Amino acid sequence: MDILNFNYQPIILTLQLAGCTVIVLLVIGIPISWWLAHTKNRFRPVFEAVVALPLVLPPTVLGFYLLILLGPNGWIGKPVEALSGSHLSFSFTGLVIASTFYSLPFVVQPLYNAFDSIGKGPLEVAWTLGASKWDAFWTVASPMALRGYITAIVLGFAHTLGEFGVVLMVGGSIPGKTKVLSIEIYDRVETLDYAHAHFLSGGLLSFTFLVLFIVYYVNRKLPVNFS
Amino acid sequence: MNLLSANFKIALGDFKLNIDIETPVHGFTVLFGSSGSGKTSFLRCISGLERAPKGFLKINEEIWQDESRKIFIPPNKRNIGYVFQEMRLFPHLNVEGNLRYGLKRLAPEIDDSLFSQIVEIMGLVSFLSRYPRNLSGGEKQRVALARALLTRPRLLLMDEPLAALDMKRKQEILPYFQRMQSELNIPIFYVTHSLNEVLQLVDTMLLMDQGKVIAAGPVEEVLSHPHLGQHLGHKLVGTILDTTVIRQDEEFQLTVLKFNSHTLYVPRREVFPGDRLRIHIRAEDITLAVAPIENKTSVLNVLPAKVIKTIPSVDDKCKVSVKLDIGCSILATITRKSLSHLNIQSGQNIFAHIKAIRMAHELN
Numbered sequence: 071m072d073i074l075n076f077n078y079q080p081i082i083l084t085l086q087l088a089g090c091t092v093i094v095l096l097v098i099g100i101p102i103s104w105w106l107a108h109t110k111n112r113f114r115p116v117f118e119a120v121v122a123l124p125l126v127l128p129p130t131v132l133g134f135y136l137l138i139l140l141g142p143n144g145w146i147g148k149p150v151e152a153l154s155g156s157h158l159s160f161s162f163t164g165l166v167i168a169s170t171f172y173s174l175p176f177v178v179q180p181l182y183n184a185f186d187s188i189g190k191g192p193l194e195v196a197w198t199l200g201a202s203k204w205d206a207f208w209t210v211a212s213p214m215a216l217r218g219y220i221t222a223i224v225l226g227f228a229h230t231l232g233e234f235g236v237v238l239m240v241g242g243s244i245p246g247k248t249k250v251l252s253i254e255i256y257d258r259v260e261t262l263d264y265a266h267a268h269f270l271s272g273g274l275l276s277f278t279f280l281v282l283f284i285v286y287y288v289n290r291k292l293p294v295n296f297s
Numbered sequence: 298m299n300l301l302s303a304n305f306k307i308a309l310g311d312f313k314l315n316i317d318i319e320t321p322v323h324g325f326t327v328l329f330g331s332s333g334s335g336k337t338s339f340l341r342c343i344s345g346l347e348r349a350p351k352g353f354l355k356i357n358e359e360i361w362q363d364e365s366r367k368i369f370i371p372p373n374k375r376n377i378g379y380v381f382q383e384m385r386l387f388p389h390l391n392v393e394g395n396l397r398y399g400l401k402r403l404a405p406e407i408d409d410s411l412f413s414q415i416v417e418i419m420g421l422v423s424f425l426s427r428y429p430r431n432l433s434g435g436e437k438q439r440v441a442l443a444r445a446l447l448t449r450p451r452l453l454l455m456d457e458p459l460a461a462l463d464m465k466r467k468q469e470i471l472p473y474f475q476r477m478q479s480e481l482n483i484p485i486f487y488v489t490h491s492l493n494e495v496l497q498l499v500d501t502m503l504l505m506d507q508g509k510v511i512a513a514g515p516v517e518e519v520l521s522h523p524h525l526g527q528h529l530g531h532k533l534v535g536t537i538l539d540t541t542v543i544r545q546d547e548e549f550q551l552t553v554l555k556f557n558s559h560t561l562y563v564p565r566r567e568v569f570p571g572d573r574l575r576i577h578i579r580a581e582d583i584t585l586a587v588a589p590i591e592n593k594t595s596v597l598n599v600l601p602a603k604v605i606k607t608i609p610s611v612d613d614k615c616k617v618s619v620k621l622d623i624g625c626s627i628l629a630t631i632t633r634k635s636l637s638h639l640n641i642q643s644g645q646n647i648f649a650h651i652k653a654i655r656m657a658h659e660l661n
Contacts, residue, residue: 197372198379199399213389
């Protein structure tokens with residue numbers, strides 16, 4: 071294996087994908103978890119079940135539906151293609167959308183648990199002290215939910231790093247566009263290039279372990295104790 | 298006179314709150330009643346944390362809620378202080394951060410002298426950089442109280458702020474209430490089911506039962522209403538008198554009190570001449586005599602009185618309440634048999650023998 075000529079592209083692409091996905095996930099995951107933690111809507115279990123689906127569904131099933139949805143004739147793919155003139159399926163954007171669905175529960179559940187355990191009490195105090203709901207969310211609920219945020223970001227990121235089935239269905243394996251780490255590893259194993267496969271798998275393993283370890287360590291050391 | 302007019306109708310699960318009152322917003326108002334009587338729900342409606350679908354709330358000519366016109370001022374715009382039973386300090390902020398949270402938002406123009414004053418009154422000077430997890434229950438409650446006071450609320454709402462504290466901590470925090478009242482003069486609505494802790498502070502009393510206010514008025518009137526025994530417990534029915542300490546009787550170890558022209562003796566207290574002392578005389582602790590027997594009784598406190606009227610008890614067929622005039626009205630409970638035996642009539646002169654006097658804060 072020649073380190074100098076080593077193809078870093080799948081690694082960079084994977085990190086980009088995970089980063090973008092986490093940002094999108096926070097933007098939509100925070101309101102969803104907040105709503106779930108505070109709604110009295112009797113259909114809440116339905117929404118909870120939908121959010122949790124990717125946890126148990128085979129990635130191929132999720133990928134299959136997403137492919138149809140994002141494809142040139144899909145509900146999302148068609149209007150986007152009409153507007154921007156480019157395909158969603160087999161593109162980086164398509165991958166971000168697919169990964170967002172795929173990793174949604176890993177972001178929503180830690181946030182939901184954090185918001186739920188804070189409850190309404192501290193928010194009511196903030197309101198009586200002159201804070202608007204928006205203000206109270208950022209200055210009371212969010213700092214109190216710090217651990218939830220960190221867990222959500224890390225799990226969302228790490229889970230997206232390792233996705234395979236959904237990517238294969240929606241993104242294919244286009245070098246530099248949709249060929250992420252897990253698919254690169256798969257290809258290397260298929261061509262019996264075990265040296266490369268070892269290097270990439272070992273790297274991903276160590277990196278993921280390191281990130282998770284740091285998170286659990288930092289979470290334990292956080293100055294804020296909510297108990 | 299500042300007034301609060303409230304009209305709330307709201308169903309919370311099986312419980313129905315149905316409030317329709319007008320009460321002064323001044324001094325210390327206590328919302329008293331057993332648990333589940335709707336005190337907290339009423340307080341939450343005043344604060345705006347609960348929105349009654351049928352509601353009207355006006356305070357000092359300012360409308361906070363009028364559902365008939367779809368007016369609802371949210372809690373953050375009402376300028377109220379709310380002290381919760383569970384204290385609810387922000388765990389991610391230290392004491393100073395907690396104290397300044399409302400200050401920054403509601404009263405940014407306040408100079409630091411009020412901050413220093415309240416921190417001093419509440420005895421928090423040395424706690425400012427501590428985090429809530431390192432405070433005792435009593436200290437937390439003082440922080441919560443100071444935090445609410447710092448916004449200079451027009452109305453301070455307190456929901457059983459002492460309930461989570463043990464007896465020792467309660468005694469520790471009561472003096473802070475007193476100082477707060479005398480130095481800051483903020484009207485307070487205080488929810489409790491245990492009157493003894495605050496009776497020495499109370500001016501107005503709202504008695505609640507099953508989601509309704511069943512009696513409202515000056516505390517001495519509400520407590521001396523003979524028909525309230527069934528809600529209050531008969532031990533609470535009695536008369537509150539504000540007395541002045543005249544002197545200490547060292548020989549017999551008594552404290553001598555003065556009320557109007559009457560002199561009263563109580564077991565010696567650590568007080569000083571001129572101190573004001575609020576006392577409570579249970580209706581059950583007064584016996585009546587039609588002739589003076591001053592030198593033939595062991596009872597120390599015998600007051601000449603005039604019978605105003607007799608009121609039959611609603612729930613105890615053997616008892617009757619007698620309202621007496623001793624310069625103010627005072628209530629005695631005797632048996633119907635004694636009433637008939639002594640042939641007590643309205644307008645009659647009589648002698649009230651007071652068997653026991655307790656300090657208002659010793660009431661239970």
